[in-house]
Amino acid sequence: MHYTGTIWRPPYEASSLLLEVTAGCTHHKCKFCTLYNDLPFKFRMSPLENVEGDLQEAQLWHTDPVAVLTARLQGLPGPERLQRAFLTGANPFVLKYERLMAIAGLIRQYVPSIKTIGCFARITDVTLKSDEELASLYRAGYDGLTIGMETGDDEALQFMNKGYTAADIVKQCRRLDRAGIHYRFFYLAGISGAGRGEIGAKATAAICNQLHPRLIGVNMLTIYPESELYREMRRGSWKEESEIEKYREIHILLENLEIPVQFAALGASNAFRFQGALPEDREALLAALDKIMETVREDELREYRRNLSHL
Numbered sequence: 001m002h003y004t005g006t007i008w009r010p011p012y013e014a015s016s017l018l019l020e021v022t023a024g025c026t027h028h029k030c031k032f033c034t035l036y037n038d039l040p041f042k043f044r045m046s047p048l049e050n051v052e053g054d055l056q057e058a059q060l061w062h063t064d065p066v067a068v069l070t071a072r073l074q075g076l077p078g079p080e081r082l083q084r085a086f087l088t089g090a091n092p093f094v095l096k097y098e099r100l101m102a103i104a105g106l107i108r109q110y111v112p113s114i115k116t117i118g119c120f121a122r123i124t125d126v127t128l129k130s131d132e133e134l135a136s137l138y139r140a141g142y143d144g145l146t147i148g149m150e151t152g153d154d155e156a157l158q159f160m161n162k163g164y165t166a167a168d169i170v171k172q173c174r175r176l177d178r179a180g181i182h183y184r185f186f187y188l189a190g191i192s193g194a195g196r197g198e199i200g201a202k203a204t205a206a207i208c209n210q211l212h213p214r215l216i217g218v219n220m221l222t223i224y225p226e227s228e229l230y231r232e233m234r235r236g237s238w239k240e241e242s243e244i245e246k247y248r249e250i251h252i253l254l255e256n257l258e259i260p261v262q263f264a265a266l267g268a269s270n271a272f273r274f275q276g277a278l279p280e281d282r283e284a285l286l287a288a289l290d291k292i293m294e295t296v297r298e299d300e301l302r303e304y305r306r307n308l309s310h311l
Helices: 048-058 065-073 097-110 123-127 131-139 154-159 166-179 197-208 228-235 243-256 282-295 298-306
Strands: 017-020 022-024 043-045 084-088 116-121 145-150 183-189 215-220 261-265 274-278
Touching (some): 022 084, 048 097, 097 116, 097 131, 116 123, 123 166, 145 166, 166 197, 183 243, 243 282
Parallel strands (some): 017 084, 084 116, 116 145, 145 183, 183 215, 215 261
Antiparallel strands (some): 022 043, 261 274
C-alpha cells in the first residue's frame, strides 16, 4: 500500500480501508495546525495507477495468512469483508467530481464489498461541487464525510485563517443534507481563546442546530511550538484558554445543542474520553464534565497537554 507521511483518520474509521488518494492539505494555512508539517510539499494527488494497485492489494485481504489466523484466533470463520473505504489526506473531497467518480469506480471494480466511501473534507471542498454532482457522488457511495468545522465563532474562524465563515458552514452542509450525504463535525475546544469559550460554544450550537450532523466530535486545542498560533501567542496577540475553561466550554456547547446527535470526545487531545447520544445522554455527559471540573486540577490537565507529543 502507498502511504505518505503520518496517516490521520478519525477514531470511528478504525475498521475502514485506508486508501491514499491525496497527501497533505490544499489550504495548509490554519494557524493552529501542524498535522502535515512533515511533508515536503503542501498537497499532492496520488496517481490513479497507485490507487488501483492498492485496491488490487486490498482485494486479497480476506485470503491474507495473517488476517486468516487472526480471525481464527477470534473464533471467526475468516476475515470480515471490507465494507468501507476512508480516503486519506487532509481534504480528498477537494478532488474534482470526475476524479472522485473514477476512484469510486475502481473501488467497486476491485473491492465490491465496500459500500460507502468517507474522507476528511473542508467546507470549501463542498462549494466546488454542483448539487447534481453531490447527489451523484452520494449514489456512487460517498457518505459520512468528516468536516473540521472547528467552531461557529466567526471571529475565531477569521483569526485562525480557516478560509470560511459560519454562514458558509450552514450553506454548504445544507447542500450535503439535500444530497443525502451524511457528515460528522470536529469541534475544537479552545479555538476562540481565553475568555471567549462561552461565545464560541453558543455560536457553534446555533450553527449545529440548523443542520443534521451525525456526530459532533470534540477535540481540545493543543498548541505546538512550530505552529503560527504559537508565534501569535509569543507576540501577545492571542491568549490560550485554561484547561478547565475548555471543559466549561464543552459543557456550554452540550447545554445548548437542540438536535439529536452523537456527541463524543475520543481523540488523543482529550485527557478524558466520553461519548453519548443527545438528548438522552445529555445529563450524564454534563455530570461527567462537572466531575472533571470539580476533581481534576488545572496543573494535572496542563501536564497532560504538555506531554502530548503529537495528536
